[in-house]
Amino acid sequence: MYLKTQGLVLRVTEYRDSDAILSVLTREQGLMTFKARGVRSRRSQIKSACQLLAFSEFTVLERQEYYTVSEAVCIEMFQPMRNDIELLSLCSYFAQAAELLSQQDVNDGEVLSLTLNAIYALCKLKRPQPLVKAAFELRMMVIAGFQPMVDGCCVCGNDAPDRFDVAGGMAVCAKCSASGSLRLPISPACLAAMQHIVSCESKRVFSFNLLPEPLKELSDVSETYFLTQLERGFYTLDFYKSLRLTGQDLQPAAQ
Numbered sequence: 001m002y003l004k005t006q007g008l009v010l011r012v013t014e015y016r017d018s019d020a021i022l023s024v025l026t027r028e029q030g031l032m033t034f035k036a037r038g039v040r041s042r043r044s045q046i047k048s049a050c051q052l053l054a055f056s057e058f059t060v061l062e063r064q065e066y067y068t069v070s071e072a073v074c075i076e077m078f079q080p081m082r083n084d085i086e087l088l089s090l091c092s093y094f095a096q097a098a099e100l101l102s103q104q105d106v107n108d109g110e111v112l113s114l115t116l117n118a119i120y121a122l123c124k125l126k127r128p129q130p131l132v133k134a135a136f137e138l139r140m141m142v143i144a145g146f147q148p149m150v151d152g153c154c155v156c157g158n159d160a161p162d163r164f165d166v167a168g169g170m171a172v173c174a175k176c177s178a179s180g181s182l183r184l185p186i187s188p189a190c191l192a193a194m195q196h197i198v199s200c201e202s203k204r205v206f207s208f209n210l211l212p213e214p215l216k217e218l219s220d221v222s223e224t225y226f227l228t229q230l231e232r233g234f235y236t237l238d239f240y241k242s243l244r245l246t247g248q249d250l251q252p253a254a255q
């Protein structure tokens with residue numbers, strides 16, 4: 001039986017001489033595994049549609065619960081990312097996170113939309129990498145059922161809390177927070193950005209601006225919260241951060 005579906009390629013695993021196994025997050029059926037025959041040979045017609053982070057329309061043949069790609073047409077390959085190793089590595093982190101979360105009991109459709117919107121914000125709208133990364137992580141936590149409580153201090157109700165309690169997933173005042181838990185500082189601008197990210201409509205997740213200092217706070221809070229709640233690290237994130245560090249080393253020193 002043939003099945004037609006659109007999906008984003010989240011992982012490509014080489015298989016045999018010229019085949020590959022694709023992990024594809026599809027619109028209609030969530031995360032699926034496709035076998036792509038001959039896709040690594042130079043003459044393959046489906047090569048570009050089957051590459052990592054391509055958004056494509058697949059026609060697959062289902063046989064005994066295995067799916068083999070028979071046709072694939074690339075809808076969007078996000079070309080700017082293909083020429084920029086830093087951008088590609090950040091998007092690969094998004095892909096690894098999206099694959100992990102769609103294996104769990106979360107809404108795949110929302111995971112797919114957020115991931116596509118994040119890549120679009122980077123590649124087409126040229127939004128800053130730290131802003132997109134932080135908003136992706138925090139919004140993904142909302143989708144995964146770990147919505148942080150940021151309306152006010154969760155202890156006294158004060159509407160200007162200045163700390164984020166990472167384990168509790170809640171904003172608190174410095175004076176209200178229990179000792180022993182990890183609390184990161186948040187300025188009013190950072191708090192406002194967090195409120196926007198967790199409650200805005202899905203199209204507007206990346207539509208905000210922050211000055212460098214509150215953006216640094218947001219980056220710390222989002223990444224720490226994401227990794228703490230998921231209780232794991234990501235090799236794609238480690239690689240991305242190693243590139244960012246090397247990049248900083250290469251900047252000329254300020255006079």
Ligand SMILES: [Zn+2]
Nearest residue numbers: 153156173176
């Ligand atoms: Zn308080």
